[in-house]
Amino acid sequence: MGRLCDERVLNSTCSLQTCVNGRCDITGDGLEYCKCYDGFSGATCETGVDSCRSLPCHNGGNCTNIGSSFMCACTEDYTGAFCEIQLPPCFFQPCRNNATCVSDDTNFTCICPDSFTGKSCESSILPCDSSPCLNSGSCINADSQNFTCVCSDVFTGSICETPMNVCASNPCKNNGVCNVSLELGSEFEYSCICIPPYTGRNCETLVMTCDPSPCEGRGQCDIDQVGAFCRCYDGYQGLFCQYAKQNDTCDQGGIRCQNGGTCITLEQGEITCACSQGFTGSECEGVVALGCVPNICNGGDCLLDGSGNTRCVCPPGVSGPFCST
Secondary structure (H helix, E strand, O other): OOOOOOOOOOOOOOOOOOOOOEEEEEEOOOOOEEEOOOOOOOOOOEEEOOOOHOOOOOOOOOOEOOOEEEEEEEOEEEOOOOOOOOHHHHHOOOOOOOOOEOOOOOOEEEEEOOOOOOOOOOOOOOOOHOOOOOOEEEEOOOOOOOOOEEEEOOOEOOOOOEOOOOOOOOOOOOOOOOEEEEEOOOOEEEEEEOOEEEEEEOOEEEEEOOOOOOOOOOEEEEOOOOOEEEEEEEOOEEEOOOOOOOOOHHHOOOOOOOOOOOOEEEOOOOOOEEOOOOOOOOOEEEEEOOOOOOOOOOOOOOEOOOOOOOEEEEEOOOOOOOOOO
């Protein structure tokens, strides 16, 4: 006789083919069912679990269900599984043109090379942007590093910093004296102190008229090949008869008027020198304060006395108020 079998042997083969997101399994009672994978439910495991319902992604991240889990797509400033980690500002290398980025938790600063500027060092700095040319010189950019200054007529130097000697070319004609001046806010200019009977910007014009008469009613105006001059009446002297005639008191006073000056006696009896234009001093020994920049002494030493008047100390073999003889 055979062995008594008291247990029922079930068919172990599962025939269900409808498990969408799971596998077919058999219960102890022999019933087939779908055993769902994690994240799915339903008779055929057709329903997915919504892992994004709890809003796990922070800082604006976008959540996507993936099976029983999820994935966060973070904004550009954050990273991590939940977009919980903020990236440092310098992570994205915001500084351009080899600049150095320095940041704290939220902001960055770019330390730019010398030739760039801007929030991200994106703008180049041209040499002329800093206005390097002085004294109204015009700046021309040669490249990103170099420039050229085009100076006005009276300045020179790489940045037009040096005043030119505008009197070096002797612009004043007919023995006129060249004077350099600099008024506040203006360029160096020259003016000519003309010796009568010449006038004009460069003492180039000869005075050839007696109308009106330059003799001030103290002489007769006349014109010769040189120009207008005065024939003084008795008791007057000077180019335009503007002085009372000198007497012996000039010699007695020991006054020797230099540089074409005329010794005169004033109405109150004071003895003095009437100096030619361009000269000053008790004996017309000094040049009117022309200054020593530039040096007007033609190679001699230019000195200023206590009154600010110019005096030239000439080298051996040279003489004259400006060392020109």
